[in-house]
Amino acid sequence: MCSKQKECTLKSENAVCVVTGGVGGLGRAICDYFLERKARVIVADRDAEALQNLPDSFCCEAVDVCDPVRVKAMVQKIVKEQGRIDILVNCAGTIVSAPFVNVFSPDQMMFPYERFRQEMAINLDSVFIVTAAVVEEMVRRRTPGCIINISSICAHGNAGQTSYAAAKAGVNAMTVTWAKELGRMGIRCNAVAPGFIGTPSTHAALQDAHLKHIVENTPLRRLGDAKEVAQAVYALVENDFCNGVILDVNGGLTL
Ligand SMILES: NC(=O)c1ccc[n+]([C@@H]2O[C@H](COP(=O)([O-])OP(=O)(O)OC[C@H]3O[C@@H](n4cnc5c(N)ncnc54)[C@H](O)[C@@H]3O)[C@@H](O)[C@H]2O)c1
Numbered sequence: 001m002c003s004k005q006k007e008c009t010l011k012s013e014n015a016v017c018v019v020t021g022g023v024g025g026l027g028r029a030i031c032d033y034f035l036e037r038k039a040r041v042i043v044a045d046r047d048a049e050a051l052q053n054l055p056d057s058f059c060c061e062a063v064d065v066c067d068p069v070r071v072k073a074m075v076q077k078i079v080k081e082q083g084r085i086d087i088l089v090n091c092a093g094t095i096v097s098a099p100f101v102n103v104f105s106p107d108q109m110m111f112p113y114e115r116f117r118q119e120m121a122i123n124l125d126s127v128f129i130v131t132a133a134v135v136e137e138m139v140r141r142r143t144p145g146c147i148i149n150i151s152s153i154c155a156h157g158n159a160g161q162t163s164y165a166a167a168k169a170g171v172n173a174m175t176v177t178w179a180k181e182l183g184r185m186g187i188r189c190n191a192v193a194p195g196f197i198g199t200p201s202t203h204a205a206l207q208d209a210h211l212k213h214i215v216e217n218t219p220l221r222r223l224g225d226a227k228e229v230a231q232a233v234y235a236l237v238e239n240d241f242c243n244g245v246i247l248d249v250n251g252g253l254t255l
Contacts, residue, residue: 016083018044018085018087019034019041019042029230031043035058045092046064059081059082068132079141085137086145087146090131095202096161097160119163119167131147131149144186145188146189150233151175151194152168153193154168175244179243180244190236190244193248194224194249195214195251196253211223218250220252228249232247232249
């Protein structure tokens, strides 16, 4: 399997790479970075309008990654058209912030359970759903592969982010579990855990004062750049002996 494994890395041109959430701030940077390195990039996102505005160099799939039936159909279609999937980047997600207890809202003081379930679905269940569909194809076809999950610094726990933190901690746990379970089949699984990256989603989720505080506590004294996350994803794909790594990309904020 090891000799074959090299075929799935970006060292070989035309690696088939699926990026979920690929039209978002980080996802697009990852797609661009892989395309520049001659991968065949399939952008899977629920934002059909944004997909239509992508350059023709990308293949596009409009899909809700929380829908197991549609995800499975999409994966089978990609394999039929491209021959295989070498790399999966699970990047679809939603950054959400709300306190567990809101004393200013006595009628709805606690974080609603329905909302917790929804946010777990997009940030955790989706990673399971897409990876299961892709790995099934890899195993059935006996092709090696590489899975990269986009986690977050919040996996360590973060005030005001109960569901998001829980989901990302779950993503880290699945990453290590799959690394242990799938390694013998030539499938590696790693994660990138970004800190605070200067994307529109970060600015929408956090107030400027909070971001200023974060920058002041980051040894590098700045937010990260989406391209720096893409570089980390690429590094994990390229290195054939990285497996089960959760790679922090946070400017040293956790030190
Ligand atoms: N931006 C940051 O600072 C940061 C930091 C840590 C982790 N992350 C993680 O990186 C990932 C991407 O974040 P981003 O900043 O690019 O966010 P973003 O909102 O810009 O992009 C998210 C993308 O996911 C897509 N998406 C959401 N739900 C979907 C669904 N059900 N089906 C298909 N597509 C769906 C959206 O359409 C969007 O294109 C997320 O998992 C996020 O948790 C981001």
